[in-house]
Amino acid sequence: MRRWVFIVLLVLVMATPLHADFRDLFQRQFIDKPWGGAPIVREGVCVDCHTSKIMNPDYLKIPQEWKMSIHYKNKVSCHDCHGGDPNDAAVSCGTPHSGFIGTPKYREVPELCGRCHVGILKNYLTSGHGKALKTTGKGPNCVTCHGAHNTQKASIDIINDVRCTKCHSYERARIMKQALFSTEKKISELDSIMTSMRKSGALVEDLEKRLFRTTAEFRTIFHTVDVNLVKAKTDEYLNKLGLIEKDLLSLVNEYKFRRNFSAFLLVLFTALGIITYIRQKF
Ligand code: HEC
Ligand code: HEC
Ligand code: HEC
Ligand code: HEC
Ligand code: HEC
DSSP states (O other), X not given: OHHHHHHHHHHHHHHOHHHHHHHHHHHHHHTTOGGGSXXXXXXXXXXXXXXXXXXXXXXXXXXXHHHTSHHHHXXXXXXXXXXXXTTOTTTTTTOGGGTOOOSOOGGGHHHHHHTXXXXXXXXXXXXXXXXXXXXXXXXXXXXXXXXXXXXXXXXXXXXXXXXXXXXXXXXXXXXXXXXXXXXHXXXXXXXHHHHHHHHTTOOOHHHHHHHHXXXXXXXHHHXXXXXXXXXXXXXXXXXXXXXXXXXXXXXXXXXXXXXXXXXXXXXXXXXXXXXXXXXXXX
C-alpha cells in the first residue's frame, strides 16, 4: 500500500509546473551549445567492410554491438584494439605490415586492453585471476567480465551469481561486492546529482573530472580481487569523496541565488530520496 502512495507522490513531484518552468528556462539558454551534439567517430573502412554483404554472417553483429558500447561513445574504434589501417581497404585486414593484430588469444587479451587501462592491467596481473590466467589459462580475462564489443560503463552489478560462479563459489564474490558497496553508493549519489545539475546548465565540469579520477583510481583496486585491500582502502576513498561532496554542496548553495534553483534542487533531492526508497522496497 505504502509504495503506491510513494509512486503517486513521485509522479506528482516530477509533473509539478515549477519543474517544467525551470527546465524551459535552462533549455532556452543552453540548448544550442556546440557540446550538445552527438559524438563523431572516425570509423574508416573497417566498419564499412565489416557491415557489408561480403562479411562472414557470424561477425555481422560485432559492429552493431560496438555501436552500443562505451568505447564507441569515446571514439575507440576497431583498429584501436585490432590494429590495421582504417584508411586503406586494400591492406587493412589480414596483412602483417599494416600493424594488424587480428583476434587476440584468450591469454593475450589483458595486454591488449591494458594498453589504455594501464592501472587496471597492473593490478589485474598481480591478482589471483591474472596469475591463474598466465599459469593455467583458467583465470577470467577482461572480456569474461566486460565483453569485447558490447562493453558498458562498469558497476558492481558485474559481480553476480551467473558470471562469478563459473569457476568458484559465489561466496568470495559476495564478500567482495559488500566491501565495494559503501564507496560505490557514494559515487553513484554524487554522479546523479552532478548529472542533473549539468543538464540544468550548472558548471560542474571540474567536479565531474575530480569524481571521474577518484572513481577510476578506486576501481583499479577491485582488479586485485583482494578483499582485505579493498576494505583497507575504503576509508581513504570515502574521505576523498567526502571532500568532493563538500565542494558540490557549496556549489549548490551558490546556485541557490538563482531564480528557482533552490526549489528545483529540493524537488531533485526529494525525487532521489523517493527513488532510493522505492528501489530498496522492490
Ligand atoms: C575494446 C577493444 C575492441 C574493439 C574496439 C573492437 N574489438 Fe573486436 N575483439 C576484441 C577482442 C578482445 C576480441 C577477442 C575476444 C572475443 O572473441 O570476444 C575481439 C574479436 C573480434 C573478432 C573475432 C570474433 C570471433 O568470434 O572470432 C572480430 C571479427 C572482431 N573482433 C572485429 C571487430 C570489429 C569489426 C570492430 C569494430 C566495429 C571491433 N572488433 C572492435 C576487442 C575489440
Ligand atoms: C574489404 C573488407 C575488409 C576490411 C576493409 C576489413 N576487414 Fe576485417 N575481415 C574481413 C573479412 C571478410 C573477415 C572474415 C574472415 C573470416 O571469415 O574468417 C575479417 C576478419 C576480421 C577479424 C577476425 C579474424 C582475424 O584475422 O583475427 C578481425 C579482428 C578484423 N577483421 C578486423 C578488422 C579491422 C580492425 C579492420 C580495419 C583496420 C578491418 N578488419 C578491415 C574483411 C575486411
Ligand atoms: C585505445 C584505448 C582503449 C583500449 C585498447 C581499450 N579501452 Fe576501454 N576505454 C577506453 C576509453 C577512452 C574509455 C572511456 C573513458 C573511461 O571511462 O575510462 C574506456 C572505457 C572502458 C570501460 C568503462 C569505464 C567506465 O567508466 O565505467 C570499460 C569497462 C572498458 N573500457 C574495458 C575495456 C576492455 C575490456 C578492453 C579490452 C577488450 C578495453 N577497454 C580496451 C579506451 C580503451
Ligand atoms: C574464468 C574463471 C573465473 C571467473 C569467471 C571468476 N573467477 Fe574469481 N577466481 C578464479 C581463479 C582461478 C582464482 C584464483 C585461484 C583460487 O584462489 O581459486 C579466483 C579467485 C578469486 C578471488 C580470491 C582472490 C584471492 O586472492 O584470494 C576472488 C575474491 C574472486 N575470484 C572473485 C571473483 C568475482 C567477483 C568474479 C565475478 C565478477 C569472479 N571471481 C569470476 C577464476 C574465476
Ligand atoms: C572478474 C571480473 C573482472 C575482470 C577479470 C576484469 N574486470 Fe574490470 N571491472 C570489474 C568490476 C566488478 C568493476 C567495477 C569495480 C568497482 O565498482 O569498484 C570493473 C571496473 C572496470 C573499469 C572501470 C573503471 C572506471 O573508471 O570506472 C574498467 C576500465 C575495467 N574494469 C577494465 C578492465 C580491464 C582492462 C581488465 C583486464 C585487464 C578488467 N577490467 C578485468 C570486473 C572485472
